[in-house]
Amino acid sequence: MSPVLAPDLLRGAGLRVTEPRVAVIEALDGMPHAAADAVHAKVAAHRPDLSIQTVYNVLRDLTGRGLARCIEPGDHPARYELRVGDNHHHMVCSTCGTIADVDCVVGQAPCLSPDDDHGFAVAVAEITFWGLCRDCQAVAVKAAAAVPIHD
Amino acid sequence: MSPVLAPDLLRGAGLRVTEPRVAVIEALDGMPHAAADAVHAKVAAHRPDLSIQTVYNVLRDLTGRGLARCIEPGDHPARYELRVGDNHHHMVCSTCGTIADVDCVVGQAPCLSPDDDHGFAVAVAEITFWGLCRDCQAVAVKAAAAVPIHD
DNA sequence: TGCCATCATTTGAGTCATTCAAAATAACGG
DNA sequence: CCGTTATTTTGAATGACTCAAATGATGGCA
Known part of the structure; x- marks a missing residue:
């Protein structure tokens, strides 16, 4: 396997x-x-x-x-x-925490070098994409539709 | 002020x-x-x-x-x-948690678009640089020097 | 200028993910 | 197969933060 x-x-x-x-x-x-x-x-x-x-x-x-x-x-x-x-990154659902891999990010290499390192010895650059996964998008849409006009 | x-x-x-x-x-x-x-x-x-x-x-x-x-x-x-x-990023010390701002990252905009969004509705891309701040670098060097040959 | 509905603060307890520590158990080199 | 050492178990403790009810203050309005 x-x-x-x-x-x-x-x-x-x-x-x-x-x-x-x-x-x-x-x-x-x-x-x-x-x-x-x-x-x-x-x-x-x-x-x-x-x-x-x-x-x-x-x-x-x-x-x-x-x-x-x-x-x-x-x-x-x-x-x-x-x-x-491998230095891959992640996409995280803000609501449920579900994670998906992001294999390759265009422009990734340049991100590894901040202009000013403030004296830090930088070891890794971590990129996290925040958003809503498919399921939580559906729930959000449904919830929005159920909201009455007032309150 | x-x-x-x-x-x-x-x-x-x-x-x-x-x-x-x-x-x-x-x-x-x-x-x-x-x-x-x-x-x-x-x-x-x-x-x-x-x-x-x-x-x-x-x-x-x-x-x-x-x-x-x-x-x-x-x-x-x-x-x-x-x-x-502003969408600025951060440099975090792995040891003490000290944070410094990273104003501008070359290639930042491309990072906002992962190749495959896995069905996610991506809202933000967050970049975190991990490393050692100046103080913790000094401590790490001192600690390494104090380590005996064996053990 | 004072009243009062509403929003803030306080107090105290509770939660969750995670870690600590000591005792019991198991892996593996010889 | 044995003993050393690593690992697992059990049970308790921690840190960061949230929840909830009671008290207190803010500021729109008369």
Whole structure:
């Protein structure tokens, strides 16, 4: 299914191969941009006693070793993806927090160099597109139509 | 001091002129990119009984009426600025959360149009530069020098 | 100039995502 | 197969922020 198997990923990163870690990686492979509780819900379907704390631990270890990437959109809970190494960006739904990848942005390279770095050692430029996903657009339209003339 | 006076800003936005609101605006004028607790600390110097809840309320009202802008960098607490209306970006220190404005980014306009919008109605493109501020660079260098050969 | 409806502030409790810490358990090199 | 060390579990705690009810102040209007 996945081109690279979870155990190999883990060993390659110097992490022990454990069942929770494999399960989290496979969950993330099937649902990119999932939040910790969503990962937990999916994993817990097969293994109800796996604690959410373990999911947090695993996600921390994966991101720490560069096997996963953490996305923290505004005040939405953090989300995780296995797609690392390429500098892609994200589109986030302001309402529900749904995330989509943005593979390529025209003019991306120039964005990496602000005119004045204020003494900062800039490591990365992160671009986030905010908007409404298809579902939330539909809900917004419906809600607008239901609003009476007054109030 | 400030080109526009706080009471005028408030009235213009349809908000009542109250002492906490004026105080928060003036604090923000003197310390852009301040977090709620920093604003509270500054305001409380003159008015010790002003609750942090009120600061949260005021900041919510100001951002809601477009008088202030809220910046939410990753897992750092939210920060606020009075500079609104222009689409400027930010440089954030990964360590301490310090923020600097980035006035102009070459290639900014193209960034507003992702190749594939995945059905999203994109409203804004937000660019965040992550790095280390001058102070945290110095600390990092010092810490690296203090690390022994082993461990 | 004073009244009062409405908007603000205060107080105190509650939420959520996430982290901390100690004890129990499991991976894997030898 | 064993022991060391990493990992998981359990349970509690944190920080940033929100909710809600009661009190207080603002400013339009008479």
